[in-house]
Amino acid sequence: MTRGSVPRTYAPTPGSGAGVREHWMQRLELERELHDGASLRLSALSVRLGVARHQLSAHDLAVENLIDEVHEELVAALHELRRLGSKLYPPVLHASGLAVAIGDVAVAMRLPVEVVGGAQRFGPASEGVAYSALVTCLPIVCRAGARVAVDIGGADGELSVRLSGGSRGLDPDLAVEAVDAMSEAVAAAGGSCEMVRRPATEEGDSMIVVMLPCE
Amino acid sequence: MRVAVAEDLFVFRDGLGMLLEAAGHEVVARAGDGDELVAALADQPADVSILDIKMPPGAEGGLTTGAQLRADYPDMGLLFLSHYSELHYLMRILGIGAEGVGYRLKERIASVETLTDTLNRIADGEVVIEPALAKRLVEKPRAEDDQLASLSQREREVLRLMAEGRSNAGIAGQLVIGVKTVEKFIAGIFDKLELRSDESSQNRRVLAVLSYLRAEQGPRL
Numbered sequence: 001m002t003r004g005s006v007p008r009t010y011a012p013t014p015g016s017g018a019g020v021r022e023h024w025m026q027r028l029e030l031e032r033e034l035h036d037g038a039s040l041r042l043s044a045l046s047v048r049l050g051v052a053r054h055q056l057s058a059h060d061l062a063v064e065n066l067i068d069e070v071h072e073e074l075v076a077a078l079h080e081l082r083r084l085g086s087k088l089y090p091p092v093l094h095a096s097g098l099a100v101a102i103g104d105v106a107v108a109m110r111l112p113v114e115v116v117g118g119a120q121r122f123g124p125a126s127e128g129v130a131y132s133a134l135v136t137c138l139p140i141v142c143r144a145g146a147r148v149a150v151d152i153g154g155a156d157g158e159l160s161v162r163l164s165g166g167s168r169g170l171d172p173d174l175a176v177e178a179v180d181a182m183s184e185a186v187a188a189a190g191g192s193c194e195m196v197r198r199p200a201t202e203e204g205d206s207m208i209v210v211m212l213p214c215e
Numbered sequence: 216m217r218v219a220v221a222e223d224l225f226v227f228r229d230g231l232g233m234l235l236e237a238a239g240h241e242v243v244a245r246a247g248d249g250d251e252l253v254a255a256l257a258d259q260p261a262d263v264s265i266l267d268i269k270m271p272p273g274a275e276g277g278l279t280t281g282a283q284l285r286a287d288y289p290d291m292g293l294l295f296l297s298h299y300s301e302l303h304y305l306m307r308i309l310g311i312g313a314e315g316v317g318y319r320l321k322e323r324i325a326s327v328e329t330l331t332d333t334l335n336r337i338a339d340g341e342v343v344i345e346p347a348l349a350k351r352l353v354e355k356p357r358a359e360d361d362q363l364a365s366l367s368q369r370e371r372e373v374l375r376l377m378a379e380g381r382s383n384a385g386i387a388g389q390l391v392i393g394v395k396t397v398e399k400f401i402a403g404i405f406d407k408l409e410l411r412s413d414e415s416s417q418n419r420r421v422l423a424v425l426s427y428l429r430a431e432q433g434p435r436l
Contacts (some may be wrong), residue, residue: 035298039298040224040227040298041226042322043227043298043321043322044224044226044227044230046321046322046325047227047230047231047233047234047321047322047325048230048233049325050234050237050325050326050327050330051230051233051234051237053326053327054234054237054238054326054327055237071322071325071326074322075322075323078322082298082299091298091299091301092299092301092303095269095274095275096303100303103302103303104301104302104303107302107351108351
C-alpha cells in the first residue's frame with residue numbers, strides 16, 4: 001500500500017479562528033495603505049516627471065538622461081511596492097474574489113489549473129486563508145502534469161474548495177503531500193482539509209476538500 | 216487629438232492633463248469619476264477617453280463607464296489605466312471592445328512619446344496592452360493538447376507583438392523582417408489556433424490572445 005492510498009484528514013484547531021481573521025484583516029489594511037498612499041503618490045510623480053522632461057527649455061541630454069534614470073527608479077520602486085502589497089494581500093483577491101485570483105495566480109505560476117466558481121464572496125479573511133492554502137498546495141498537486149480542477153463554492157457559512165484531477169483524479173501521494181503542507185494554516189483558521197477518494201474507487205481517484213468558516 | 220480624462224485622484228488627473236497638453240493634445244474633459252465623464256462627453260466629443268479603472272461609481276467604475284461609453288460612442292477610443300496589470304482586467308476590457316482599446320499601467324504612459332504613441336494606436340483602432348502583460352500571456356505553456364505549443368518560436372514572437380496591439384508593419388519593424396513575412400506568420404498562427412477566416416482580421420488578432428486566455432481561465436470567460 002502506498003503512502004498516498006491512506007486518506008488524510010485535518011480538523012480545526014480548538015479555539016482557532018479569531019486571531020487568524022484579525023491577522024488577515026490587518027494584512028488587507030496594510031496593502032490598502034500601501035496602495036492608497038505611497039504607490040499612488042509615486043504614480044502621480046512619474047507623470048509630473050514626464051511633464052518636466054518635456055518642458056526642459058533647451059535640449060540638454062544630460063538632464064534628459066538624469067530624468068529618465070529617475071523615472072526608471074520610480075518604476076522599479078512601484079514594482080517593488082506592488083510585489084510587497086501582493087504578498088500582504090493580493091489586490092485581485094480583494095477586488096474580484098477567490099476564483100478570479102486563483103485563476104490569475106495559476107497563470108502567473110504556470111500551473112495547469114482550471115478554476116470553477118462564480119462571483120460569490122466569503123469575506124477577506126476566509127478568502128485570504130484559502131488563497132494562501134491553494135498557492136501552497138497547487139504547485140504540489142500539479143507536479144503530476146495533468147490539469148487540476150479547483151471548484152470553489154460555499155453554503156451555510158462555509159467556504160469549500162474541491163481539488164480534483166479529471167477522470168483519473170489527483171496523484172494520491174501528491175494529494176497527501178499537499179494536504180500536509182496546508183493543513184496547519186487551514187486548521188488554525190478554524191477550517192479543515194482532507195484527501196478523500198471518490199465513492200466506489202480504490203486507488204487513484206483522489207481529491208482534496210478544504211472547508212473554511214466564513215466571517 | 217481631443218482627449219477626455221476621468222481619474223478620481225486629483226494629483227494624477229492634474230499631472231496627466233499637463234502631460235497631454237504638453238504633447239499637444241486638447242483636453243476636452245477632466246472628470247473626477249465615471250458619471251462626470253459621461254456628462255462632460257454629452258457636450259464635448261473626444262477621440263479617446265482615458266479612464267482610471269478603480270474610480271467611482273462603484274469599485275471599478277472605469278470599466279462600467281467604459282462599457283457605457285463604447286455603447287454610446289462606438290468610434291471613440293478607450294484607454295484604461297490601472298495601478299496593476301491583471302489578466303482579469305484585460306479580459307473585461309477586451310469584452311468591452313476588440314478594437315480601439317488600451318490597458319496600461321499608470322507610470323508606463325508617463326512620457327509624452329509613450330502617451331502619444333498609445334493614444335495614436337488606440338485612435339487607429341488598435342488594441343494596446345501593457346507589454347509585460349502581453350509577454351506573460353503568450354509565454355505561458357499549457358499542460359496538454361496545447362494549440363499554442365504547436366507554434367514555432369518565431370510565431371510566438373509575432374503573437375506576443377500582436378498581443379501588444381502592434382500592426383503588421385510595426386511587427387515587421389520590431390523583428391526586422393518584411394511585412395509579407397509577418398502576414399505569413401500570422402496566417403500560420405490563425406491556422407494553428409483554428410481561428411475562422413470569416414472573422415475580421417482585427418477580431419482574429421484579438422481572438423488569438425483570447426484563445427489562450429480561454430484555455431487558461433476556463434468557464435469564467
